[in-house]
């Protein structure tokens with residue numbers, strides 16, 4: 001009923017005239033309204049969506065060829081600049097901000113006929129692991145309303161599982177696509193750093209920010225990556241793409257798969273552990289060679305991330321001074337006071353925490369002790385990954401040490417919240433492609449299996465995921 005066919009199927013049926021884009025937009029908006037209690041969505045782009053649907057329908061009527069996403073509705077996390085509504089990054093400081101241009105990825109999806117329906121909830125500026133840091137509201141987990149959907153792309157992940165749209169966009173700076181994918185049972189892909197343009201995406205930590213899709217199956221995720229990947233003159237960190245990201249063959253048979261020992265430690269929940277153990281057995285019976293690998297410095301990822309990330313955040317957030325974007329505190333005696341009051345009132349607690357930590361670790365007295373040391377650790381992690389991948393085609397482990405936790409459980413303790421990302425940040429520090437795919441349930445809650453590929457090995461990682469998905 002509610003469920004969407006595969007994306008390529010929808011597009012083909014729209015192109016042939018069997019499905020009408022306007023009906024798809026209406027269906028999507030209908031489900032968003034019907035499931036409003038989950039609070040996955042911040043704002044609707046209905047007017048622009050209906051306009052685009054009509055335009056696409058007319059073009060098809062004239063015999064035009066629309067593209068690989070003809071009429072396919074999607075939701076973008078509210079840190080992607082989009083026309084036809086506000087872009088707030090779920091922060092009060094961007095309340096009322098209307099973007100003057102769209103993110104490159106949105107443009108690329110639209111060029112293939114996709115229709116952006118709404119903007120999804122996130123932790124403000126993507127700082128968080130649960131969406132509880134949103135200045136708007138907390139998104140609820142589709143499997144249990146008393147639990148978080150994970151974060152920071154929690155709205156996008158929930159929207160996909162609630163069948164609001166066939167796919168959604170997220171960003172992953174330290175795990176924000178993979179963690180919510182794991183918590184709601186979605187497929188979430190963080191491509192190789194630089195493979196997808198960040199132009200028009202609200203910057204968090206520029207050296208680890210990556211854009212990627214959230215879907216219900218691997219084939220759809222590969223198609224979306226195939227459309228958004230590749231060089232962009234608006235983002236100088238983008239890299240050359242491979243010819244295709246669509247899967248063509250068996251991704252597991254004969255492959256060397258390494259289990260990351262550091263991720264199977266005491267902190268791992270036993271229910272998660274048994275799901276992962278079963279997944280490993282399945283991968284083995286699919287013809288892969290399994291071995292244990294060790295990356296001794298990987299456990300230091302989290303500590304170095306929480307120095308490097310705030311350092312970059314403190315710099316990226318300096319542009320919000322109340323004069324150029326969104327909220328402005330006008331009732332001030334002079335410009336300096338206007339800056340101060342706009343930032344004091346506009347930023348939430350987590351953004352302020354990161355600005356303070358970031359400014360501190362970059363200050364002349366502490367730069368060597370913190371920032372420089374964290375960068376040295378980061379280099380070691382990069383080297384360990386490239387060393388391990390000399391003998392492995394793929395690494396696997398859990399996406400998260402636990403299943404979705406209860407709303408309210410970790411908000412008061414930032415360190416506990418930060419720990420949710422202990423298994424995802426490693427791939428952000430190194431830049432390797434990584435993804436989460438549903439592997440089973442523990443007490444009725446989804447558990448994600450994490451796959452990490454070699455640098456630029458996005459295609460082989462997706463092929464392996466698709467083979468895993470097909471296993472009984």
Ligand code: GLN
Nearest residue numbers: 126127128173174175176
């Ligand atoms: N949870 C991590 C953080 O708070 C990662 C967030 C993200 O990937 N955007 O920084």
